[in-house]
Amino acid sequence: MKKRIIFTFLIVSLISFSAVVRIKDIAKFRGARDNQLFGVGIVVGLNGTGDGGSLNSPLLANMFKNFGIPISESDIKSNNTALVMVVADIPPFYKEGMRLDVVVASLGSAKSLENGVLIQTPLYGADGNVYAVAQGPVSTGGVEVKSSVNLQSRFKVTGYIPNGALIEKEIPSNIVSENSITILLQNPDITTSARVAAAINQKFDLKLAKANDPASIKVQIPDAFLDDLITFLSIIEELEVVPDQAAKVIINERTGTVIFGGDIRISDFTLSYGNFVVNIQNGEIEGQEATISNLISALKALGATPQDIIGIIQELHKAGAIFAEVKVM
Structure with a gap:
């Protein structure tokens, strides 16, 4: 039956009933964006788990030359070094002297970067300029866990250096254009875009904001805040809206x-x-x-x-x- x-x-x-959230939590300002940095460096101090060939020999030879130690590329054969790609994201408004987390990944035949140390590596932006330098001990995670078949083995040819990069040059961020700013929604939606514009206009009792499309809202900066942009932006960030979603x-x-x-x-x-x-x-x-x-x-x-x-x-x-x-x- x-x-x-x-x-x-x-x-x-x-x-x-939807969650009421701050504009800050669902959007960002156009021009305030992360930038990607990258570089090629050498990890040393490996316990026989490095490249073991000639792949990193030119870099090592140049490094010794800069220290006043002449050495031929053919004389450098080390299992304790590894050629790596170094990448990092630099958030907007970060200044000189601030630090970034970096990721390193083997480019050669190294078996593990565990316990290695990255030698000072310049990190480039897409424009070819150096914006940070990275250096420090490489972490590949915790100890191996063999007690559960559901856990994946560590991937030892990729590692991390918390706060491993030092910013040498600030990437300019410009969020103002023609006395206006543009808010970009993380999840574009027609209704949410309209609600954000309405919340801003209601807060200032002026028609400052207009939803251009499901992803962006253009906001005119009032005369009273032309010389105090940060206060104006902080007020907008704290406004609460109810985001819509399908x-x-x-x-x-x-x-x-x-x-x-x-x-x-x-x-x-x-x-x-x-x-x-x-x-x-x-x-x-x-x-x-x-x-x-x-x-x-x-x-x-x-x-x-x-x-x-x-x-x-x-x-x-x-x-x-x-x-x-x-x-x-």
Whole structure:
């Protein structure tokens, strides 16, 4: 005998409660962006796990030459050194003397960078200028863990140097253009863009902001803040809005996980799936609405497995009964 779930759904006005967040948490100012730095260096002090060939010989020879020690490239054969690529991100407004975290990765045949030390390496921007120098001991993570088959072995040819780079030159950041600034949303959305503009205009009681598109809002700087831009920006950052987002259900079939946001509604339907017959009619069930959340709770109460629930949600989506985007991973 099939188990039967009967939903009687009353047509009511749904109120969606979304998080109130600061503009600072969902957007940034145009011109205030990270920049990527890179360089090629040498890690020394390896315990026989280095390149062991001639790949890094030219760099080592030049280094010795700068120290006044003439040596031929052919004479340099070391298993204790490794040629590496060094990369870092420099956030906006960082000044000379501040520090950055860096990542190093082997370019040659080194087996491990563990316990090695990166020798001073200039880090270049996309324009070819040096903006920082990196140096320091390389960390490849904690000790090997062999007690669980679910843990991945450490990847020892990639390492990290916390605060390993020293900024030598500031990258200019310009966020003002024609006495205005532009706010860029991290997740472009038409409704959110309009709400941000409305919040700014309401705060200053002036029509300063205009949503240009789903991603950007242009804001005119009032005369009172032309010589105090930081205060103006801080006021904007602290304004609170309710960001909008499309309803979405994310399904991970491998782990049996279903993630969804808000009360995603379901239309009337009747579905026979395995031992279950799901029937949502124009009504309610125990005073609850026909939503994904309530459907999952009811199915779990009847003993449905994660695979059953995922299968039912997928079939409902195919039939157009779920008012949301469904993404299967």
